[in-house]
Amino acid sequence: MTLEQLRSFIKIAEMESFSMAANAVHLSQPSVSCQIIALEKELGTKLFDRLGKRIVLTKAGEILLQHAGIMVESEKKARLAINDILGIRKGEIKLGSSNIPGAYILLPFIQRFCKENPCVKIFSSIGDTLSIAQEVIDGGLDLGVIGSKINEDQLLYFDFIEDVMALALNASHPLAQKTSISLEEFLALPFIIREEGSGSRKAIEDELNKKGIRLNELNIVFQLGNTEAIKQGIKAGLGAAVISLCAILDEVKFGLMRHVAVEGLSFKRKFYIILHKTRSAFPLVEYFKGFLLENRQGL
Amino acid sequence: MTLEQLRSFIKIAEMESFSMAANAVHLSQPSVSCQIIALEKELGTKLFDRLGKRIVLTKAGEILLQHAGIMVESEKKARLAINDILGIRKGEIKLGSSNIPGAYILLPFIQRFCKENPCVKIFSSIGDTLSIAQEVIDGGLDLGVIGSKINEDQLLYFDFIEDVMALALNASHPLAQKTSISLEEFLALPFIIREEGSGSRKAIEDELNKKGIRLNELNIVFQLGNTEAIKQGIKAGLGAAVISLCAILDEVKFGLMRHVAVEGLSFKRKFYIILHKTRSAFPLVEYFKGFLLENRQGL
DNA sequence: TAAAAATACTCCATAGGTATTTTAT
DNA sequence: ATAAAATACCTATGGAGTATTTTTA
Secondary structure, eight states: OOHHHHHHHHHHHHHTOHHHHHHHTTOOHHHHHHHHHHHHHHHTSOSEEEETTEEEEOHHHHHHHHHHHHHHHHHHHHHHHHHHHHTTTOEEEEEEEOHHIIIIIHHHHHHHHHHHOTTEEEEEEEOOHHHHHHHHHHTSOSEEEESSOOOTTTEEEEEEEEEEEEEEEETTSGGGGSSEEOHHHHHHSEEEEEOTTOHHHHHHHHHHHHTTOOGGGSEEEEEESSHHHHHHHHHTTSOBEEEEGGGSHHHHHTTSEEEEEETTOOOEEEEEEEEESSSOOOHHHHHHHHHHHHTTTOO | OOHHHHHHHHHHHHHTOHHHHHHHTTOOHHHHHHHHHHHHHHHTSOSEEEETTEEEEOHHHHHHHHHHHHHHHHHHHHHHHHHHHHTTTOEEEEEEEOHHIIIIIHHHHHHHHHHHOTTEEEEEEEOOHHHHHHHHHHTSOSEEEESSOOOTTTEEEEEEEEEEEEEEEETTSGGGGSSEEOHHHHHHSEEEEEOTTOHHHHHHHHHHHHTTOOGGGSEEEEEESSHHHHHHHHHTTSOBEEEEGGGSHHHHHTTSEEEEEETTOOOEEEEEEEEESSSOOOHHHHHHHHHHHHTTTOO
């Protein structure tokens, strides 16, 4: 019986699904399946009744769930208490991030972290990928969040979250009623794009290149320097753009924009947490990094 | 952080010694040392101050100790509760053992097990190694405890405890005042020995053979059929015998016998728990076996 | 047929072992 | 000198992954 097995077990019981729980604990579905089978073998009893797609805790499973909760809670408490006496949860973090994470993703993380750790101050700055990376290298920033891998010899990269982008249209655009459009329709659209060096532009370019399409085959009508400007462009009806879904949540919600899929294309990219490779992060920064990674699935 | 690490950690804190704790949890000293180092690295702080030979919990160690206790306790409770609803802690166990374990070793185990598991009945019988093994093979016994390995193709062996033997003398014997005698003195002594086929006799014979001594080089004056008879023989002054220390605890305590070491000889043997190899033990028997192994260090 | 879980297998990390060195009494 | 902990090194188990099959709604 390991704490990892118990964590998976608890998540499965909560979510009533092996695969969703696997996702939540950042393991593959077969791995959590294995963990539970191992637990069941060790305890000599089934923990879940597999009723086809439905999953129900057995009596033994319910009993284990209570104790498992106590165990993983105790572990968390021990860590927190130890960090407290070490003074790890006090101090300042200089955080830098590129546009999308800085404006749309990190805020809830920072809010919750500061609430849970009231003696920590976080200074958050936004910049382009290159300058954030350079500042982490120079020591001006403790930790960065960026969307592509550069200077890998000097920086440590940790997978953070996957940013899903889609083609966003003014809600009144005729194609905006469809859920999916063809490649031809896409190529014909008046298109707004970010400046060179932008992480989103690179992600779009890469995906197009996979299909053998070059960026200048698009009908590019504007090139704008930040996400907010692109949103204004779409709302003004100047054109369409591929943009992070997290940046247009409100616009979609209030019926100003819509997003559609493009057949054969899937725009997405990873954001990474970066740390200096040789200069070891002080404990508070490690702790904050752990917090980001632990909560990356949903928050 | 694993429960195994925490169990070792707790034992170390209790015993204030890495090597004693290693012994108690049945691991090597370097292994528990590794476990603690791993824990310390993971938590980012020392858990013990190593003040030379003295070992003291740090503040962080004290905090961890509290929570670690809760975790391992919860695990134990979960196991017990699950076993209860499975009905594992009810039923009968037919237990067979050879002389020494049956008469001197197993009793406290059985007593405590029955106290902790009041719905379990244990039927304990004593016989010679051969017949116990045969009965386990035939299914007349669920579990056996014997002192040598026979029928290894049909039986599963688990190391149980090490039985230490020594040369026992009547307290009034001149050599009984020494703590150790020479090999020559030993060979000259009138000697009482068990019958052929006895486990203790075999252990003695093996140890002598290692030094190139054959059994009939001893001055054997009696051959007796059980341990109790040999004890009576020693008390009557008929001769000396190599006998399990656990069989003469009271006699030594009350000054009737003494035991001395023989230079260059170390009489000891292992007792094994045996189960049938193919017929799988029912859960209660597995549980009892686990209990024996868990508590083998001291009880 | 489409999803979810189980199985088969492969590979690597790590836990534990032995042997040895270091350290402190 | 001795006893205890740390270190070095090796091996083997098992945990996690990918690919695939089975199952059932």
